[in-house]
Amino acid sequence: MDSRYSPKDIEEKWYKTWQDAGAFKPQGHGPNKDKPFTIVIPPPNVTGALHMGHALNNTLQDVLTRFKRLQGYRTLWQPGTDHAGIATQSVVEKQLAKDGVKRQDLGREAFVAKVWEWKNEYGDRIVNQLMRLGSSCDWSRLRFTMDEGLSKAVREVFVRLYEDGLIYRGTRLINWCPKLQTALADEEVENKETKGHFWSIRYPLAGDPTQFITVSTTRPETMFGDVAVAVNAEDERYKHLIGTEVRIPGTTRTIPIIADEHADPAKGTGAVKITPAHDFNDYEVGKRHNLTPIIAMNLDATLNHQAGKYAGMNRFDARKAVVADLEEAGLLASVEDRVIPIPTCYRSGDVVEPYLLDQWFVNMKPLAVPALEAVEAGRTRFVPARYAKTYRDWLEPFKDWCISRQLWWGHQIPAWYVISETDGKRRQDTPFVVARTAEAARAQAKAKYGANSALIQEEDVLDTWFSSALWPFSTMGWPDKTPELATHYPTDVLVTDRGIIYFWVARMVFSGLKFLGKEPFHTVYITATILDEKGQRMSKSKGNGIDPIDMIEKYGADAMRFALMIMTTEGQDVKLSPVKLESGRNFANKLWNAVRFVLPHLEAAFGTAGIRDDLRYDDLHLADRWILSRLDETIRTVTENLEPPTLRFSDAAQALYRFTWDDFCSSYLEIRKKAITADAATLSPEGLAAKKQAVSVFATVVEKLITILHPFMPFITEEIRQALGREELLITSQWPSADTCKQLGIEASSAHDLEVMTKLLRIVDAIRSIRGDYALPPAHALEVRISCDDEPWRKIVEGHKDIIASLEKVGKISVEVNSAKPAFSAAGLIPEGRLFIPLEGILDPAQEKVRLTKELDKAEGYVAAQEKKLSNESFVKSAPAEVVEGERSKLQSQKDKVEKLKAALADLS
RNA sequence: GGGCGUUUAGCUCAGUUGGUUUAGAGCAUCUGCUUUACACGCAGAGGGUCGGGGGUUCAAGUCCCUCAACGCCCACCA
Numbered sequence: 004m005d006s007r008y009s010p011k012d013i014e015e016k017w018y019k020t021w022q023d024a025g026a027f028k029p030q031g032h033g034p035n036k037d038k039p040f041t042i043v044i045p046p047p048n049v050t051g052a053l054h055m056g057h058a059l060n061n062t063l064q065d066v067l068t069r070f071k072r073l074q075g076y077r078t079l080w081q082p083g084t085d086h087a088g089i090a091t092q093s094v095v096e097k098q099l100a101k102d103g104v105k106r107q108d109l110g111r112e113a114f115v116a117k118v119w120e121w122k123n124e125y126g127d128r129i130v131n132q133l134m135r136l137g138s139s140c141d142w143s144r145l146r147f148t149m150d151e152g153l154s155k156a157v158r159e160v161f162v163r164l165y166e167d168g169l170i171y172r173g174t175r176l177i178n179w180c181p182k183l184q185t186a187l188a189d190e191e192v193e194n195k196e197t198k199g200h201f202w203s204i205r206y207p208l209a210g211d212p213t214q215f216i217t218v219s220t221t222r223p224e225t226m227f228g229d230v231a232v233a234v235n236a237e238d239e240r241y242k243h244l245i246g247t248e249v250r251i252p253g254t255t256r257t258i259p260i261i262a263d264e265h266a267d268p269a270k271g272t273g274a275v276k277i278t279p280a281h282d283f284n285d286y287e288v289g290k291r292h293n294l295t296p297i298i299a300m301n302l303d304a305t306l307n308h309q310a311g312k313y314a315g316m317n318r319f320d321a322r323k324a325v326v327a328d329l330e331e332a333g334l335l336a337s338v339e340d341r342v343i344p345i346p347t348c349y350r351s352g353d354v355v356e357p358y359l360l361d362q363w364f365v366n367m368k369p370l371a372v373p374a375l376e377a378v379e380a381g382r383t384r385f386v387p388a389r390y391a392k393t394y395r396d397w398l399e400p401f402k403d404w405c406i407s408r409q410l411w412w413g414h415q416i417p418a419w420y421v422i423s424e425t426d427g428k429r430r431q432d433t434p435f436v437v438a439r440t441a442e443a444a445r446a447q448a449k450a451k452y453g454a455n456s457a458l459i460q461e462e463d464v465l466d467t468w469f470s471s472a473l474w475p476f477s478t479m480g481w482p483d484k485t486p487e488l489a490t491h492y493p494t495d496v497l498v499t500d501r502g503i504i505y506f507w508v509a510r511m512v513f514s515g516l517k518f519l520g521k522e523p524f525h526t527v528y529i530t531a532t533i534l535d536e537k538g539q540r541m542s543k544s545k546g547n548g549i550d551p552i553d554m555i556e557k558y559g560a561d562a563m564r565f566a567l568m569i570m571t572t573e574g575q576d577v578k579l580s581p582v583k584l585e586s587g588r589n590f591a592n593k594l595w596n597a598v599r600f601v602l603p604h605l606e607a608a609f610g611t612a613g614i615r616d617d618l619r620y621d622d623l624h625l626a627d628r629w630i631l632s633r634l635d636e637t638i639r640t641v642t643e644n645l646e647p648p649t650l651r652f653s654d655a656a657q658a659l660y661r662f663t664w665d666d667f668c669s670s671y672l673e674i675r676k677k678a679i680t681a682d683a684a685t686l687s688p689e690g691l692a693a694k695k696q697a698v699s700v701f702a703t704v705v706e707k708l709i710t711i712l713h714p715f716m717p718f719i720t721e722e723i724r725q726a727l728g729r730e731e732l733l734i735t736s737q738w739p740s741a742d743t744c745k746q747l748g749i750e751a752s753s754a755h756d757l758e759v760m761t762k763l764l765r766i767v768d769a770i771r772s773i774r775g776d777y778a779l780p781p782a783h784a785l786e787v788r789i790s791c792d793d794e795p796w797r798k799i800v801e802g803h804k805d806i807i808a809s810l811e812k813v814g815k816i817s818v819e820v821n822s823a824k825p826a827f828s829a830a831g832l833i834p835e836g837r838l839f840i841p842l843e844g845i846l847d848p849a850q851e852k853v854r855l856t857k858e859l860d861k862a863e864g865y866v867a868a869q870e871k872k873l874s875n876e877s878f879v880k881s882a883p884a885e886v887v888e889g890e891r892s893k894l895q896s897q898k899d900k901v902e903k904l905k906a907a908l909a910d911l912s
Numbered sequence: 913g914g915g916c917g918u919u920u921a922g923c924u925c926a927g928u929u930g931g932u933u934u935a936g937a938g939c940a941u942c943u944g945c946u947u948u949a950c951a952c953g954c955a956g957a958g959g960g961u962c963g964g965g966g967g968u969u970c971a972a973g974u975c976c977c978u979c980a981a982c983g984c985c986c987a988c989c990a
Binding site: 006007008194197199201218219220221222233265266267270271274275276277278282284285341343344345346354357389390392393396397501502532534536538540569570572574575576577578580582583585586588589590591592593594595596597598599600601651653654657660661668669672673676680771772774775776778779780781782811812861864865868872875876877878879880881882883886887889890892893 | 915916917918923924925926928931932934937938939943944945947948949950952953954955956957969970971982983984985986987988989990
């Protein structure tokens with residue numbers, strides 16, 4: 004073994020070994036064998052590349068998966084990818100554009116074939132990257148949202164929702180992306196603050212063209228779609244005009260002035276133009292007043308014939324032209340600079356147009372109500388809990404979901420229009436049927452509309468999220484009744500980020516409830532957002548991203564995973580810099596070296612390589628009993644913190660770090676080093692027994708430690724397991740119980756052992772502190788005189804002098820009861836006693852005085868504070884007795900300290 | 913405009929139901945170490961009164977109010 008742990012050498016090897024062994028498949032063992040534990044991966048886009056968010060998210064899932072697998076659960080981490088309609092279509096379109104080809108040139112079928120080609124060639128990239136991370140997904144069950152099975156689920160859901168009246172087709176004002184030429188759902192529109200203008204325009208009164216009503220707008224080019232001007236009924240300025248008409252400037256068309264609450268007298272001029280086909284608020288106003296919307300724009304965002312001479316101009320040019328003409332005509336009252344939130348498409352970035360179109364919708368209320376109830380009742384819970392509010396706030400308005408997209412890549416809507424032979428064309432009012440297959444559609448059409456008609460399938464595809472919503476059961480074979488569905492649905496924990504609570508989480512919950520009658524998961528763990536070291540979001544455009552694959556190359560997958568886990572405390576976003584991954588790497592190295600150090604001695608002690616089952620524990624050293632107690636505590640802490648819904652990953656990682664580094668390496672190994680490294684060849688039988696025992700305890704601790712560390716650092720722990728000589732893989736071994744001490748029969752003394760060791764370590768601290776203060780080199784052997792307050796404690800210390808000597812370079816150690824301070828000695832306080840280190844020729848009385856005075860001041864300050872607290876009658880009266888008692892004993896021990904320090908100071912002079 | 917979050921050592925963060933923490937860790941800094949597992953290491957030291965103000969309480973970093981700064985989400989193109 005090399006003195007530096009080298010992740011590169013082993014990661015690929017182990018990943019392959021696990022896969023070859025089928026270790027990622029759900030199997031289960033031991034008492035939990037028949038209990039399933041299931042996680043479905045948030046399917047990354049096939050176009051995606053692994054970023055730090057994925058790294059965090061998937062590490063969390065892998066930690067849970069490996070933890071539960073070790074506990075013996077029938078564990079499934081279901082992997083897959085998402086077809087990502089717009090994103091994937093765009094990628095392929097861009098590729099075609101390089102050769103000057105448009106998708107329209109190819110036609111739908113050929114284009115879709117191209118996208119499949121692309122998917123088959125590049126779609127595995129992110130999967131391979133997930134493997135680099137160590138993700139223990141059952142890859143034999145890899146699914147894709149456009150697979151035949153999942154597509155069948157999509158059609159099934161569509162048909163059932165339609166039959167239940169929960170899907171309808173209708174003309175509504177929707178969000179239209181002119182660039183992508185498709186409708187979008189509300190959540191797919193992002194408002195971006197942009198500098199713009201607020202124009203006030205004079206509309207001449209029809210009755211008296213010398214008079215005007217001035218309306219304010221940020222979008223003058225939509226005026227050709229105006230159907231009214233609204234004013235507030237309470238607005239004195241305009242009351243008299245209600246019911247009269249105005250003429251739209253530049254046209255001959257007149258429109259009424261109406262009274263509507265939407266007009267806010269405080270905003271602009273208080274008069275608003277109403278354009279129902281191009282504005283969501285106006286759409287509502289139009290409905291209230293029964294006004295027929297006028298569409299003034301084409302789907303490519305150029306103005307149409309309604310705009311007269313501006314017809315054919317794109318919206319932005321038209322805006323400029325209209326404003327210029329209004330100004331020339333003297334109809335522009337004012338222009339104001341203003342920051343305006345502009346709705347933009349989350350994929351293309353183009354400015355979204357509200358547009359009146361025929362689309363497919365999901366009626367949300369009947370689906371949302373049970374989904375809200377599931378969270379309300381706690382059957383699905385969010386971690387951190389506050390995200391339940393985000394979920395609720397989105398679902399509760401019950402806004403219908405526009406699910407049709409005018410794309411080619413996606414699930415084509417299973418609806419067929421029934422075209423009569425005479426007509427041959429599809430119109431808005433063309434009848435249609437909805438069915439699972441074309442044949443079923445034909446049968447239906449025949450029954451309903453007679454035999455003389457042709458069917459044309461709806462060209463629109465479904466929103467990508469429509470298929471993602473079915474992920475927890477479509478991946479398991481639904482609508483068929485498969486064994487995996489029976490075993491693994493509902494799943495357990497969903498790990499995702501807060502950005503897709505609406506897009507995905509909410510929709511999975513209502514879909515699961517609707518079609519399987521059960522919530523798809525009991526816990527939704529919302530991950531932190533990974534930011535750069537300045538606290539900014541990582542993004543391609545900023546170029547501040549950290550590539551996880553680079554980090555794995557540089558520090559190892561284990562190091563990155565561990566660093567992410569230790570940083571991710573509940574709900575707290577993570578500022579990440581490569582420096583932080585160093586601590587993960589250092590930790591791996593620390594563990595590596597501890598094992599590397601002891602391994603040869605294991606062999607030397609027992610005469611065979613590797614760990615053995617006839618380990619010896621007959622006469623355990625205090626340090627042995629102590630580390631085994633600490634091991635049990637650590638097993639308990641890690642187990643509790645990983646158990647859903649606690650999910651305190653950072654606390655678990657922290658406990659592992661502390662135990663490994665501080666207790667196991669810094670204390671235990673140093674104390675037992677001598678016994679471990681003793682030369683077996685020259686040892687007496689007793690000496691050999693002691694060596695065997697020392698290495699046995701070491702091996703026991705390491706074996707359990709790497710097991711509880713395995714979910715966090717799978718590669719290095721598997722490698723260590725092999726180095727220990729175990730043949731079975733760690734990944735499918737058994738999670739330890741916190742009963743090591745019990746099994747070895749040392750449980751009774753655990754509490755006492757922990758206490759004694761802690762006190763002994765404090766004696767070592769006191770010696771080290773004096774050594775540090777006098778800058779004495781580590782090699783300088785110190786004479787230590789320990790003065791204990793009583794005989795029982797003296798006896799214990801006397802019995803464990805070797806522990807002190809193993810951690811500090813000391814010469815003679817004497818342990819007495821209440822001994823006097825030797826001349827020219829430095830003094831230190833220890834539990835139940837004092838400690839003196841003769842430093843003749845080294846001791847500087849002045850420096851020593853400063854040292855002790857500082858400590859004395861602190862202790863006296865504490866005593867003063869405690870006395871004040873305890874002299875407060877209401878404290879003594881109101882506080883619980885054990886608190887008061889605790890405070891009293893704290894005071895007493897500090898008083899003791901003060902006395903001892905005073906004595907030490909007196910001895911100095 | 914509405915909601916949520918954050919504000920604790922130079923930096924990045926812990927601190928679970930208010931009381932053995934006049935506040936912990938890692939990094940950084942300083943001092944001393946080629947101590948034969950690890951310099952990706954070992955030992956020691958300095959450094960904060962917990963964003964400001966007010967309140968509740970015997971007791972507040974921890975609860976309430978308020979102000980401020982930063983961040984995120986939602987709404988809003990009149």
